[in-house]
Amino acid sequence: LLAAPVDAAARALLGTLLVVDGDGPGRRRRVGRIVEVEAYSGQDDAASHARFGRTARNGVMFGPPGLAYVYLVYGMHECLNVVCDADGRAAAVLVRAVEPIEGAAEMRTARLAVAGRRARSAETLARAERRIAALPDARLASGPGLVTAAFGIDRTLTGADLLDPAAGLRLEHGDPPAEVMTTPRVGIDYASEPSRSRTWRFLDLASPSISIRPASPRR
DNA sequence: GCAAAGATTTGCT
DNA sequence: GCAAATCTTTGCC
Numbered sequence: 220l221l222a223a224p225v226d227a228a229a230r231a232l233l234g235t236l237l238v239v240d241g242d243g244p245g246r247r248r249r250v251g252r253i254v255e256v257e258a259y260s261g262q263d264d265a266a267s268h269a270r271f272g273r274t275a276r277n278g279v280m281f282g283p284p285g286l287a288y289v290y291l292v293y294g295m296h297e298c299l300n301v302v303c304d305a306d307g308r309a310a311a312v313l314v315r316a317v318e319p320i321e322g323a324a325e326m327r328t329a330r331l332a333v334a335g336r337r338a339r340s341a342e343t344l345a346r347a348e349r350r351i352a353a354l355p356d357a358r359l360a361s362g363p364g365l366v367t368a369a370f371g372i373d374r375t376l377t378g379a380d381l382l383d384p385a386a387g388l389r390l391e392h393g394d395p396p397a398e399v400m401t402t403p404r405v406g407i408d409y410a411s412e413p414s415r416s417r418t419w420r421f422l423d424l425a426s427p428s429i430s431i432r433p434a435s436p437r438r
Numbered sequence: 439g440c441a442a443a444g445a446t447t448t449g450c451t
Numbered sequence: 452g453c454a455a456a457t458c459t460t461t462g463c464c
Contacts, residue, residue, distance in 0.1 A: 257445070266445070268460095276460060294457030296446050313445055337456085343449080350448090364446050406445055 221284035221303045221382075225310035228284070228303035229258035229421050232312055234395040236320070239370050240387045249322035249370055251360055252393055253314055254426035257404045258419040259300070261309035266410035266417075269309035280309040285382035285390075289367065289374045295337070296364030297373050301381060301390070315363045315405075315420070317370075318428035323356040326369035330359060333368040357427040396423035405430075 221228045232253055241247040259267040261280075268277040268290070279288045280302055288300040288311050304310035319326055330351050338344035360369040367373065372388065381390045401418040408415065422429050 259445070268445080271461075274461075290445085291457095291459060293444060293446050294459065298445065300445085315445085337448095339456090347448080362446070404445070409444075 221301065222305050223303070225258040225260050225303045225312060226419055228301075228310070229256045229312045229419065230399060231395075232256050232301060232314075232390075233399060233421055233423055234393045236391040236393040237314070237317055237366075237370065238389050238391050239322075239372075241322075241325075242387065246371065247322055247325040249325050250320045251317035251326075251366075251370070252320055252426075253316075254318045254396070255314075255316035255420070255422040255429045257313040257315055257421070258303075259311050259313065260304075264410075264417075265414035266404060266407035267309070267414075268311075273309070277309065279378050280311045281307060282378075285380055287372075287376045287379045287381050287388065289372060289377045291374060292364070297367040298363040299367050299370075299372050299376075313363055314366050316422070316426075316428050316430045317360040317366050318426050319356050319359055319369075323359060326356075326359045327351065327354070329371050330354075330365070330368050355427075361428045362430045396425060398424065400424045 220231050235253045237251050239249040261269045269280050273281055279286055282302055283306040284303050286302040288302055289297050291297055299314045300311035302311050334347040360366045400422050402420045403416055403418055404420045
């Protein structure tokens with residue numbers, strides 16, 4: 220399924236469950252439904268990390284489907300990708316938003332921990348804590364950087380097999396959305412045409428957890 | 439070696 | 452609505 224061309228694989232990932240096992244009192248089980256993704260391809264895609272060919276960072280994108288590719292953007296946010304397409308072909312699907320199903324309290328705790336690490340002053344920390352405490356469960360993982368914050372995912376997981384039923388972070392089967400909307404990808408204005416306009420963002424408009432971005436529909 | 443820019447989020451004007 | 456925060460990656464000299 221994930222071995223398909225990356226746009227088809229991205230569609231197929233919508234509705235799939237993202238699962239983090241609990242391994243103690245400090246890290247409890249979390250489950251969410253993937254409701255927004257973007258497809259990225261190889262050298263034919265001017266928006267992809269693989270557009271310059273194979274490098275130290277993107278190497279895993281050339282590997283077999285189902286591996287995790289986690290990278291740091293803007294020096295502060297980690298983003299989770301699922302490697303797709305056949306082994307040897309660079310492709311990955313960015314997980315942009317997840318709808319919490321189980322363990323929302325744990326996700327909120329994880330969000331607070333990230334905010335605590337980042338805050339530069341007591342005032343901004345208090346403000347951030349109030350903001351996160353007031354978030355509806357559905358908004359805890361409604362952005363690529365928020366998915367990793369809520370699920371406790373970082374770059375050390377790059378290369379992990381998300382299809383392994385025994386993995387601490389894994390994908391599990393979930394029901395696909397009734398209707399899928401497509402738009403151009405977000406935040407890739409640096410890319411040339413036709414890559415920039417390619418409609419490789421896929422979302423479940425019925426979900427309350429999709430990200431709110433300039434290129435996304437309003438709710 | 440160096441400089442530039444980034445698959446984002448948050449807070450303030 | 453705009454710009455800062457923050458650090459890694461990558462192209463190029």
